[in-house]
Amino acid sequence: MSLLDDHVVTGTGLVDEDTGRGRFRVHRCAMTAPEVLNRELAEIFNRCWLYVGHTSEVTEPGDYVRRSVGGRPVFMVRARKSGQVKVFHNTCPHRGAVVCRADTGNTKIFQCFYHAWTFDTEGRLTGMPGRDAYEGGADFAELSLREVARVEEYRGFVFACYDPEAVDLVTYLGQAREYLDLVVDAMGEPEIVAGSNQYSINANWKLLVENSIDGYHGPSTHDTYIKYIVSQGTDIRSGAGGGNAGYDLGNGHGVIEYGAPWGRPIAKWDPLFGENARPGMEQTAQDLARRFGESRGHAMTHTNRNLLIFPNLVINDIMAVTVRTLMPTAAGHVEVNAWQLAPRDEAEDVRAQRLDSFLTFLGPGGFATPDDLEALESCQQGFASGGVEWSDISRGMGRDRAKHDDEEQIRAFWRQWQAVVEGSAR
Amino acid sequence: MSVMTESAAAGLHAVGRAEVEDLLFHEAELLDRWDLDEWLDLYTEDASYVVPANDLPGGESGRDMVLIDDNRVRMVARVTRLKSRKAHREYPHSNTSHQVSNVRLAPVADGELPVKAEFTVWRFRNGREDCYVGHYRMRLVLSSGQLRIRSKRCVLAMSTLRSAGDVAIIL
Numbered sequence: 001m002s003l004l005d006d007h008v009v010t011g012t013g014l015v016d017e018d019t020g021r022g023r024f025r026v027h028r029c030a031m032t033a034p035e036v037l038n039r040e041l042a043e044i045f046n047r048c049w050l051y052v053g054h055t056s057e058v059t060e061p062g063d064y065v066r067r068s069v070g071g072r073p074v075f076m077v078r079a080r081k082s083g084q085v086k087v088f089h090n091t092c093p094h095r096g097a098v099v100c101r102a103d104t105g106n107t108k109i110f111q112c113f114y115h116a117w118t119f120d121t122e123g124r125l126t127g128m129p130g131r132d133a134y135e136g137g138a139d140f141a142e143l144s145l146r147e148v149a150r151v152e153e154y155r156g157f158v159f160a161c162y163d164p165e166a167v168d169l170v171t172y173l174g175q176a177r178e179y180l181d182l183v184v185d186a187m188g189e190p191e192i193v194a195g196s197n198q199y200s201i202n203a204n205w206k207l208l209v210e211n212s213i214d215g216y217h218g219p220s221t222h223d224t225y226i227k228y229i230v231s232q233g234t235d236i237r238s239g240a241g242g243g244n245a246g247y248d249l250g251n252g253h254g255v256i257e258y259g260a261p262w263g264r265p266i267a268k269w270d271p272l273f274g275e276n277a278r279p280g281m282e283q284t285a286q287d288l289a290r291r292f293g294e295s296r297g298h299a300m301t302h303t304n305r306n307l308l309i310f311p312n313l314v315i316n317d318i319m320a321v322t323v324r325t326l327m328p329t330a331a332g333h334v335e336v337n338a339w340q341l342a343p344r345d346e347a348e349d350v351r352a353q354r355l356d357s358f359l360t361f362l363g364p365g366g367f368a369t370p371d372d373l374e375a376l377e378s379c380q381q382g383f384a385s386g387g388v389e390w391s392d393i394s395r396g397m398g399r400d401r402a403k404h405d406d407e408e409q410i411r412a413f414w415r416q417w418q419a420v421v422e423g424s425a426r
Numbered sequence: 427m428s429v430m431t432e433s434a435a436a437g438l439h440a441v442g443r444a445e446v447e448d449l450l451f452h453e454a455e456l457l458d459r460w461d462l463d464e465w466l467d468l469y470t471e472d473a474s475y476v477v478p479a480n481d482l483p484g485g486e487s488g489r490d491m492v493l494i495d496d497n498r499v500r501m502v503a504r505v506t507r508l509k510s511r512k513a514h515r516e517y518p519h520s521n522t523s524h525q526v527s528n529v530r531l532a533p534v535a536d537g538e539l540p541v542k543a544e545f546t547v548w549r550f551r552n553g554r555e556d557c558y559v560g561h562y563r564m565r566l567v568l569s570s571g572q573l574r575i576r577s578k579r580c581v582l583a584m585s586t587l588r589s590a591g592d593v594a595i596i597l
């Protein structure tokens with residue numbers, strides 16, 4: 001009997017950490033077995049805090065966006081009376097139809113098209129045709145839109161959780177908070193840029209988790225991107241000696257930090273931004289250093305960070321800032337949604353270069369992301385070959401302090417993943 | 427307006443649908459043959475090649491998120507990348523089939539001939555079958571007597587990129 005038969009159903013024993021030998025490995029059935037995905041849906045996506053959207057997407061009363069969160073249709077709306085950001089299950093309390101049927105908009109009411117029940121933006125049922133047919137009167141409160149069990153916001157990032165018993169969001173985020181703070185403080189008032197990337201990969205979702213915080217694959221996988229920016233005048237040695245490190249932040253969150261080998265739109269000037277932008281960016285670097293101190297200021301302006309918030313939110317603050325969620329639809333398929341965060345009051349030429357840097361590296365039409373897709377699909381195809389049962393994730397284990405191109409931050413994810421999937425994190 | 431451009435604009439008025447189709451079909455063939463250097467020759471020095479995001483077809487680069495926003499320099503860089511053995515997504519190259527139809531010409535304006543056409547681009551590689559569907563909006567000019575593309579905007583009809591994954595090929 002293989003380990004696969006033994007362990008996939010219980011979800012135990014799939015991560016093997018042996019500190020004595022400096023060996024960390026993950027059984028590949030974690031990426032291929034449908035039973036494991038079922039456990040993930042139940043233990044991870046139904047219990048963890050999941051990113052829904054950003055408050056800048058719903059600034060006006062009645063603004064809404066429709067989302068899929070943890071594989072479930074929901075919508076987020078700025079309620080008109082309370083001003084609160086609410087997240088509702090996108091299903092009619094009557095007999096099920098999807099209530100919010102546009103991706104984005106502004107509205108006074110949501111009306112279910114099926115039998116025309118009407119709800120206000122607070123979720124209250126306010127009308128239905130032929131109310132007198134309900135003996136004793138319909139219970140409007142009970143038949144109102146259902147809010148997701150838990151909804152909390154951290155500095156503009158709105159999260160939801162389907163488990164009413166979950167710890168609060170700030171506790172959940174733990175040490176990851178300070179890295180979110182760096183992104184937000186550097187921007188002042190961040191906003192989500194119009195337009196999104198919605199693509200998919202024929203690979204297990206956890207391969208994209210690993211890839212999103214993997215500082216090891218850049219030179220080999222992204223050779224053509226690096227050659228491109230060098231041809232445009234970028235000095236990739238400019239990031240050397242930038243305190244490169246990888247951290248387990250606890251609760252499954254992980255981050256890598258490294259000196260940016262390219263320009264950064266807040267305040268690391270690069271020829272791609274043009275001479276005009278230079279004085280303004282240098283001024284911003286000084287202002288941030290004054291406000292937040294030399295070291296935090298420098299981290300904001302000159303240090304890249306790839307941050308994973310367990311289980312499926314990636315915030316990569318590199319040559320632009322992406323907010324990316326991943327959701328499996330099968331063991332070998334993941335849906336990816338990516339947005340872009342930028343300071344609301346950014347100078348025009350800096351914003352233009354930020355957008356350009358985003359699409360050339362992070363976008364699915366650029367010079368890098370398609371090659372990541374190829375790598376992940378290649379891994380998934382390789383798993384089917386068998387012969388090798390475990391993937392090795394030991395890089396940098398012996399070191400006192402892991403580097404950004406080690407795999408400590410990836411191990412952070414897997415440690416929590418194992419605990420949550422087997423049920424020992426509860 | 428100089429004498430030169432005046433006569434070029436006059437020549438542009440004489441361009442009919444058949445000629446435009448010849449150009450578009452030729453471009454499709456060059457892309458399917460991976461003759462990318464020759465493909466570049468179809469474009470002017472001030473050319474642009476843009477693909478807006480699926481969910482924002484009217485998106486403007488510089489303000490919104492778009493999928494591709496190439497000027498001539500980056501079109502050349504894109505070709506260099508696709509010809510290298512390190513463009514892993516497209517090495518080895520896919521088999522593609524660029525299909526162009528519903529070609530329509532609008533009246534010449536500002537020395538440019540606006541063209542709209544529907545496209546279907548199939549991509550086959552490594553067990554994947556991807557299909558891109560949408561329309562082209564092009565602006566053509568006459569340069570040294572040759573019909574050339576000054577801008578090409580590929581507006582995708584697919585509401586997301588889920589089925590295709592990425593846009594590593596040229597549409």
Ligand code: FES
Pocket residue numbers: 092093094095096097112113114115116117
């Ligand atoms: S299902 Fe919505 S009104 Fe009947």
Ligand SMILES: [Fe+2]
Pocket residue numbers: 211217218221222368372
């Ligand atoms: Fe990558």
